[in-house]
Amino acid sequence: xxxxxxxxxxxxxxxxxxxxxxxxxxxxxxxxxxxxxxxxxxxxxxxxxxxxxxxxxxxxxxxxxxxxxxxxxxxxxxxxxxxxxxxxxxxxxxxxxxxxxxxxxxxxxxxxxxxxxxxxxxxxxxxxxxxxxxxx
Amino acid sequence: xxxxxxxxxxxxxxxxxxxxxxxxxxxxxxxxxxxxxxxxxxxxxxxxxxxxxxxxxxxxxxxxxxxxxxxxxxxxxxxxxxxxxxxxxxxxxxxxxxxxxxxxxxxxxxxxxxxxxxxxxxxxxxxxxxxxxxxxx
Numbered sequence: 001x002x003x004x005x006x007x008x009x010x011x012x013x014x015x016x017x018x019x020x021x022x023x024x025x026x027x028x029x030x031x032x033x034x035x036x037x038x039x040x041x042x043x044x045x046x047x048x049x050x051x052x053x054x055x056x057x058x059x060x061x062x063x064x065x066x067x068x069x070x071x072x073x074x075x076x077x078x079x080x081x082x083x084x085x086x087x088x089x090x091x092x093x094x095x096x097x098x099x100x101x102x103x104x105x106x107x108x109x110x111x112x113x114x115x116x117x118x119x120x121x122x123x124x125x126x127x128x129x130x131x132x133x134x135x136x
Numbered sequence: 137x138x139x140x141x142x143x144x145x146x147x148x149x150x151x152x153x154x155x156x157x158x159x160x161x162x163x164x165x166x167x168x169x170x171x172x173x174x175x176x177x178x179x180x181x182x183x184x185x186x187x188x189x190x191x192x193x194x195x196x197x198x199x200x201x202x203x204x205x206x207x208x209x210x211x212x213x214x215x216x217x218x219x220x221x222x223x224x225x226x227x228x229x230x231x232x233x234x235x236x237x238x239x240x241x242x243x244x245x246x247x248x249x250x251x252x253x254x255x256x257x258x259x260x261x262x263x264x265x266x267x268x269x270x271x272x273x
Binding site: 009 | 180
């Protein structure tokens, strides 16, 4: 078993706001992240896949193909977007980095080749804040 | 002998913005600013480096007390910019496109009012890890 990681990046606006709560409760829980007019981040995304090395190629998978899958299914819908308003797979979800990692897992997993398994979705929201999701 | 020294203070903030010229058509905005023109905004983690150059005070050995510089940047810049929408929440960008170039000029103008006039001031602003500007050049 080997693990292969590809780093991509995107930037986006978002806010943390629960529409079921009062503005006061949102402010109390989410603080400045609840700013009605949004704020934003440069997100760094690490996608790790795992599996066995193919004897003929020496590859777990062609990393160029992994890049194309990440760009098509993850970066294209997210980059330079408003996560709350513009992204179909985040509709009606709280746009925390935790939920973003779980949603990216769901978008990417169905498109991986046979015998290549998604291991980890890791997102740095800032250089100091990071979330990992392993699918369970 | 050149006695000048430079000191640097790094800070960071994050914000939403969009690039748009209201005097242009939507087509022209889209053509020039592309995805940065998204009407729903996008955002960045900005890294700010404030550079001061001058001659250190003989009695303290300091160009400027870095704690005071840190407090000044937090109070006058970060409190206005951090977790904000630059277009909507920051008065200086009401009629000014919040490009990295213009943000660095605005930060310079804010801080210039407070930093000792005998010290040179320069702003370096990273919009992403790969895109950054300096003002004055």
